[in-house]
Amino acid sequence: MLRFIGRRILQAVPVLIGVTLLSFLLLHLTPGDPARISLGPHAPQSAVNFLREQLGLNKPLPTQYVNFIAGAAHFDFGASVANHLPVRDLVGPRILPTLWLLALAVFFSLLLGIPLATLSALKRNRAADHAIRVGTTITYAMPTFWVGLLLTLLVSVKLGLLPSSGYGTTFGDHIRGLILPAATVALFVTPLVVRSLRSSMIETMGAEFVEAARARGFSAARVMTRHVFRNSLISTVTLLAVLSGALLSGAVVVENVFAIPGLGSLLVESVSSRDFPVVQALTLVFGVVVILLSLGADLLYAMIDPRVRL
Amino acid sequence: MQGVTNPTPPPAPSPVVKGGTLILDRGVEPQAIDPLSGQDDYGAIPVMIQLFDQLVEILPGSTHPQPGLATSWDISSNGTVYTFHLRNAKFCNGQPVTASDWVFSLQKIADPKTEGNYGQLFQSYFKHIQAVNASTLQVTLTKPWPAFLNWLTFQVPSVVPKAYYEKIGTAQFNNHPIGSGAFCMTRWVHGQEIDMVKNPYYWRAGEPYLDAVQVRFITNDNTRVLNLRSGTSDILDDIPFQQFSQVKAFPGVTTQVQKIAAVDQMQLNEMYKPLADPNVRLALSYATPRAAINRTVFRNLASPANSSIPALENWDPSVPVIPYDPAKAKALMAKTAYPHGFHLNVLSDTGDSAAQDIINILNQTWAPLGVTISAQTVDNGTLQTDYGAEKFQGMIFPPESDSSDLTVEDQFITEALLLNNAQFSNYKDPTVTALSNQFLNTQSPSARKTIFGQLQRRLQANPNTVTFVFSPSRTGLKSNVHGFVIMLPNWFRLDQVWKGH
Numbered sequence: 001m002l003r004f005i006g007r008r009i010l011q012a013v014p015v016l017i018g019v020t021l022l023s024f025l026l027l028h029l030t031p032g033d034p035a036r037i038s039l040g041p042h043a044p045q046s047a048v049n050f051l052r053e054q055l056g057l058n059k060p061l062p063t064q065y066v067n068f069i070a071g072a073a074h075f076d077f078g079a080s081v082a083n084h085l086p087v088r089d090l091v092g093p094r095i096l097p098t099l100w101l102l103a104l105a106v107f108f109s110l111l112l113g114i115p116l117a118t119l120s121a122l123k124r125n126r127a128a129d130h131a132i133r134v135g136t137t138i139t140y141a142m143p144t145f146w147v148g149l150l151l152t153l154l155v156s157v158k159l160g161l162l163p164s165s166g167y168g169t170t171f172g173d174h175i176r177g178l179i180l181p182a183a184t185v186a187l188f189v190t191p192l193v194v195r196s197l198r199s200s201m202i203e204t205m206g207a208e209f210v211e212a213a214r215a216r217g218f219s220a221a222r223v224m225t226r227h228v229f230r231n232s233l234i235s236t237v238t239l240l241a242v243l244s245g246a247l248l249s250g251a252v253v254v255e256n257v258f259a260i261p262g263l264g265s266l267l268v269e270s271v272s273s274r275d276f277p278v279v280q281a282l283t284l285v286f287g288v289v290v291i292l293l294s295l296g297a298d299l300l301y302a303m304i305d306p307r308v309r310l
Numbered sequence: 311m312q313g314v315t316n317p318t319p320p321p322a323p324s325p326v327v328k329g330g331t332l333i334l335d336r337g338v339e340p341q342a343i344d345p346l347s348g349q350d351d352y353g354a355i356p357v358m359i360q361l362f363d364q365l366v367e368i369l370p371g372s373t374h375p376q377p378g379l380a381t382s383w384d385i386s387s388n389g390t391v392y393t394f395h396l397r398n399a400k401f402c403n404g405q406p407v408t409a410s411d412w413v414f415s416l417q418k419i420a421d422p423k424t425e426g427n428y429g430q431l432f433q434s435y436f437k438h439i440q441a442v443n444a445s446t447l448q449v450t451l452t453k454p455w456p457a458f459l460n461w462l463t464f465q466v467p468s469v470v471p472k473a474y475y476e477k478i479g480t481a482q483f484n485n486h487p488i489g490s491g492a493f494c495m496t497r498w499v500h501g502q503e504i505d506m507v508k509n510p511y512y513w514r515a516g517e518p519y520l521d522a523v524q525v526r527f528i529t530n531d532n533t534r535v536l537n538l539r540s541g542t543s544d545i546l547d548d549i550p551f552q553q554f555s556q557v558k559a560f561p562g563v564t565t566q567v568q569k570i571a572a573v574d575q576m577q578l579n580e581m582y583k584p585l586a587d588p589n590v591r592l593a594l595s596y597a598t599p600r601a602a603i604n605r606t607v608f609r610n611l612a613s614p615a616n617s618s619i620p621a622l623e624n625w626d627p628s629v630p631v632i633p634y635d636p637a638k639a640k641a642l643m644a645k646t647a648y649p650h651g652f653h654l655n656v657l658s659d660t661g662d663s664a665a666q667d668i669i670n671i672l673n674q675t676w677a678p679l680g681v682t683i684s685a686q687t688v689d690n691g692t693l694q695t696d697y698g699a700e701k702f703q704g705m706i707f708p709p710e711s712d713s714s715d716l717t718v719e720d721q722f723i724t725e726a727l728l729l730n731n732a733q734f735s736n737y738k739d740p741t742v743t744a745l746s747n748q749f750l751n752t753q754s755p756s757a758r759k760t761i762f763g764q765l766q767r768r769l770q771a772n773p774n775t776v777t778f779v780f781s782p783s784r785t786g787l788k789s790n791v792h793g794f795v796i797m798l799p800n801w802f803r804l805d806q807v808w809k810g811h
Contacts, residue, residue, distance in 0.1 A: 032691035036698045038341060040351060041707070042725045042733070043427045048698065050423075082341045083500075084481040090500055149532055157540045164540045165533045166526060167502060259528040261501035268529075269339070269501065274691050 008298055012291045016284065020072075023283035024065050027276055033057075034081040034274035055081055057276075068280055077281040082273045087281045090266065095285065097167055097174070098262035101185070101255070102247050104178050106240055108186035113193030113236075118229070120194060121201035136191035144250055148184040148257040155180060165259040181258040185250050189243065196239045200232035207231075234300070241297030245290045330809040331522040332791070335534045335543040339501070339527035344484045345468040346418045346475070348428045350715060355465050356801045357504055357525060362468035362489035363407070363513075365394055365447075366459050370795045370803070373623045373717035375459040379407060379469060379490070379513075380447075389454035389753060390437075394447040400511035401471045402494035409441030414472035416449065428466050431724075456753045457720035464715050465801075492518040492805035503527065512805070519793075519808035538563060538786050544809065545791060547802075548710070549784040551609050551664065557786045566785040567611055570800040571620040571722075572713035574612070574664075574706075575775040576656065580736040582703040584652040588772045589642045595632045595773050596639035597675050604779050607667045608709075612779035617766045619726065621780050622798070623718045624762035629770060632777075636678055643679045651680020656704035657696060660687045665706040668778060700734045709781045715799050719762060720750055727774070737774040 035051040036043070052058055056067070071078055077087035120132045139147070156164035167177045204210060205228050213223045252264035259265070263282060270278040340354035345362050365383075366375035380394040399407040416439050420432035435458070438450040451458065461467065469490060475483055487495055492514070493506035503526045508518050526543070528534045531550050537543040539560050549557050549565070558565045580586040600614035616631040643649060658665035669685045676683065683704070688696070696702050714722045726733045727746045745765040752758050783796040790810040796802050 030692075031695055032689070033695040033698070034691075036695045037691045039427055041694050041697050041711075042730075043698075044430060044729055045698065047427060047429065079481070083484055084342065085485065085500075086481075093499070094501065145530075149536070152533070152536050152540075156542075157536060160540065164536045164542055165528055166542075257530050257533055259502070259526065259530070259533060261499060265501050265529075272689055272691055273341070 005295075005299065008295050012295065015291060016287050017069075019287040020069065020280060020284055021065065024061075024068065024280060027271075027274070027279055028061055028064075030274075032274040034276060037273050038082055068277070072281070072284060078277040080270075080278050081275045082270075082278075087277045090278060091263070091281050091285060094261060094263045094266045097178075097260050098248070098251055098255070098264060100174065101178055101182055101251055101260060101262060102244075104175075104182035105185035105189060105247065108182055109189040109193050109240075110236075112186060113190045113197060116190070117194045117197035117201060118224070120198045121205065122224075124202060132194065136194050139187040140191035142187070144184055144188055144253050145257050147187055148181065148254055151180050151184060152258075165257075167260050177258070177260065181254045181260055184254050184257075185247065188250055189240075189247065192239060192243065193236055197232055197236045200235045201228055204228045204232045237300060238297050241293045241300075244293040245286075248286055248289065326519055326792075326808050327810050328519045328808065329521045331524060332520050332545065332804065332807060332809060333524045333526065333543045334545040334547075335526050335528050335537050337527075337529055337531065337534060337548055340504075342484050343487055343495075343498075343504075344470075344480055345465050346415060346470060347480060347484075348419060348466055350427060350464075350466060352710075353527075355715070357495075358465040358468065359491070359801050360493045360506060360523065360804050361487055361491045361495055362465060362470070363399065363491050364465070364468055365412075365462045368463045368717055368797060368799065370797055370806075373798060375463050378463075383459075389456075390451045392449045392451070392458065393442070394449070396445045396447060397513060398445075399490050399513040401474075401490045402488050402509050402511065403471065403474065404511060405471055405473075406444075407469055407471075407490050408444045409447040410444075411469050411472045412447045413439050413441050414475070415469045416467060419467055431461075432467070454751070454753060456751065456758065457716070457718050460716045460718045460720065463717075492803070493523055501527065514805060518805040520804065523804055535786075538788075541788070544788045545794060546786040547783065547796065549786055551607065551611060551709070551784070554609055554611060554784050560786070562789050563786050564789050566783070566787065566794075566796065568783045568785070568796045569621070569780070569798065570710065570713065570783045570796060571622055571715075571717070571798050572710045572781050572800060573615050573618060573620045573777060574608075574709050574779050574781050575615065575618055575712060575777040576668075577697070577702070577705040577707070577733070577775055578735055578737075579700055579702050579704070580738070581700060582654075584646075584648050584654075585703065586736075587646045587648070589646045590648060591773045591776070592632075592771075593639045593642035593646070593679060594676065594681065594776050596635045596642065597679055597681075598632070598672065598776055598778070599634040599675055600631060600778055601634070603668055603671055606671065607664050608779055608781060611784065612781045615777040615780050616770065618769050618773065618775045618777050619719055619722050619766065620712070620714050622714060622716070622722075624759045625719075626759075626763040626766050629763070629766050632770060632773075634675070636675070639679055648680075651676075651682070654681060654683050654704050655686055655702075656683050656706060657686050657688055657693060657702050658706045659690050659693055659708050661690075662687075662706070662708040664709055668706060697734055698730075700731070700736070704776075710783075710800060713800050717798050723749060723765075732774065735774055739768070739772050739774075741768050742772070742774075 035048045039047055079086055080090055116132050120129045123129045152164045155161050162179055163177055167174055210227050213227050252267060255262045255264040256268055267282050338353035340357050341351045343354050343357050345358055363379045365378055365380040367378035369376050379396055379399055381397045382395050384393045420436045422429050422433055435451050435455050437452045440448050442448050471488055474488055485498055492509055492512050494509050496505045496507055498504045503524055506523045508521055534546050535553055538546040578585045584590050604610055604612050604614055614631045616629045656669055669683055673683050697705055723746045727742055745761055749758055749761045785796060787794055793807040
């Protein structure tokens with residue numbers, strides 16, 4: 001198992017370098033001069049040139065990239081172009097809100113998705129199954145920014161139950177502020193959970209070991225929970241790990257709508273101000289998160305199915 | 311727009327209620343709040359004005375510099391030596407504000423190594439800055455500077471505590487600034503909010519009225535509107551034009567529409583040959599239906615612009631707005647080398663729906679001239695970069711982008727007509743250049759008014775842009791918020807704002 005983990009970690013290194021290289025090139029190919037954006041349209045060209053020099057933007061691109069990688073190896077991502085603060089100080093405090101948001105969204109998705117998928121599988125091709133499938137398709141098709149605004153209108157404006165935006169300062173504030181954004185992401189993820197889990201459960205329900213369990217006289221509830229559900233959930237867990245990239249990109253939109261100071265909103269601000277050091281550091285963080293989650297899924301597979309380690 | 315005064319706050323019920331926390335939602339977060347870095351980004355100025363003091367100030371109800379940290383000043387007969395008499399004031403850390411703090415601050419602003427926009431300007435005028443004694447500051451200029459006091463009302467020439475600034479450096483000062491303004495910053499959670507509490511040492515006795523201010527940064531327009539609607543914020547500025555009537559109908563909310571120093575217009579780059587012909591630019595101006603644009607895009611909240619320079623202190627309302635006259639536009643176009651028109655590529659911000667609507671209107675009204683527009687939307691960073699690199703034919707910035715930080719025209723004239731190839735437009739008109747320089751170097755207020763009137767008329771006859779409207783500020787406030795007013799340079803002071811029960 002250790003050799004397997006070591007091999008997967010080694011495989012992740014070139015992936016990370018590839019991710020940073022690609023983002024670095026894309027960013028520098030995108031029109032937009034960070035010095036001009038920082039100083040504004042009225043700034044004299046001489047001031048813009050001076051700032052470019054100070055930021056090291058006049059150096060050749062390979063030199064800039066090598067400097068970035070060398071710094072990143074020591075967790076030193078330089079200073080932000082926009083406000084001169086160390087990138088570490090800007091990115092660090094933004095990680096937790098995003099992780100909390102994603103964790104809560106996954107929790108809501110499972111809370112909603114598991115009963116719906118179970119009901120759908122048990123009532124296959126009956127009215128309840130059709131209703132669940134149509135309902136989840138509708139929520140999946142709705143843009144997240146729109147769902148977010150609708151939820152705010154209902155829960156915050158009409159009912160006054162939760163804040164309409166913001167992350168607050170205390171732990172209680174954080175949770176209250178994250179419920180609506182997490183629910184918004186969950187409404188996007190739940191349909192995928194329902195579809196995956198439903199088909200997996202239907203398949204498992206027809207498996208020989210389930211028939212055997214029934215033949216041994218186990219109750220329907222025990223067969224469902226101990227045999228069908230546990231075996232079917234594995235594919236859903238894997239799906240969520242694979243979806244981590246999509247969840248992170250979903251967070252970009254939702255954090256903007258709900259003013260959550262997470263990685264997604266920082267990415268939007270940094271791309272718009274061409275804050276190269278921040279965007280590069282964020283790309284690296286996103287890459288690491290996605291790779292770690294996918295590594296976790298691989299490990300889970302390996303634990304369940306030893307053939308994967310061969 | 312009837313005459314120009316700095317808006318005054320509506321009369322508030324008395325007595326003033328002291329205390330409480332004001333929550334204000336803004337769409338733009340400051341990049342930096344260190345005034346000495348010379349940056350003047352739109353997110354920073356309304357925060358800096360609460361934290362820092364200037365020698366002279368613009369107050370609601372006046373466009374003229376008023377005593378700030380300088381109680382009075384003497385000007386030498388040749389107009390080059392200003393002696394400021396400083397009041398007793400203290401920074402948020404309890405240290406007194408001294409003339410040597412001022413010397414440090416002004417010298418740093420005029421340092422050519424300062425990254426911001428104004429180092430060169432101040433450097434070109436500052437000859438010598440000295441502390442005569444702890445409460446007297448003397449600034450010697452290289453030449454008379456008629457708008458010097460107006461420039462001192464701006465947030466860049468603010469005072470910071472020399473010892474503290476030198477100890478922690480620019481980057482850390484940004485995060486932990488100390489000023490002598492009405493409020494002291496307690497924390498800046500990047501991407502979320504800036505928190506301020508009242509300055510216990512503030513020199514205006516009894517002010518500020520509020521105990522604390524929370525400025526939250528929420529980029530999504532809809533979310534900010536919903537926050538006011540749900541009562542989680544007290545003030546919402548920059549209400550999108552299309553949502554103004556909706557906000558106006560919110561229960562428990564009042565709205566304000568105030569004149570600000572902004573003009574919405576299409577920038578033209580004369581490197582694109584058709585636009586180098588004055589008759590082409592004039593034809594486009596005559597084919598522009600400003601009233602229809604105001605009605606459709608700006609919901610009749612703005613007023614058609616009679617100048618490419620915002621309506622400030624010397625603005626002449628009697629200069630006529632170029633009327634919508636398709637026949638005259640056609641006749642002018644016939645005189646040019648492009649009687650059958652040309653194609654124009656217009657850049658605008660991806661999120662700027664007003665620009666898209668304006669382009670749609672112009673596509674119809676410019677079509678009879680044979681002028682077709684292709685609209686290209688790019689993100690704001692690309693827009694600014696292409697502008698600075700002169701890589702555009704026509705460009706529309708989001709509303710209020712073209713605004714002045716001063717209540718006089720000097721900043722706008724310098725930036726739009728003189729520097730950077732007339733702000734990247736390559737506009738050349740010897741009369742305009744001569745009048746601009748004459749205006750900038752004239753001391754007499756009445757003479758300046760006359761010269762500006764001539765300049766305004768000249769720019770209408772030989773336009774450098776296609777003007778649309780003077781756009782106003784739009785603010786929504788909870789009904790219990792009093793004393794809030796957006797001033798002419800599109801910023802606000804919170805020292806006299808209070809919340810009723």
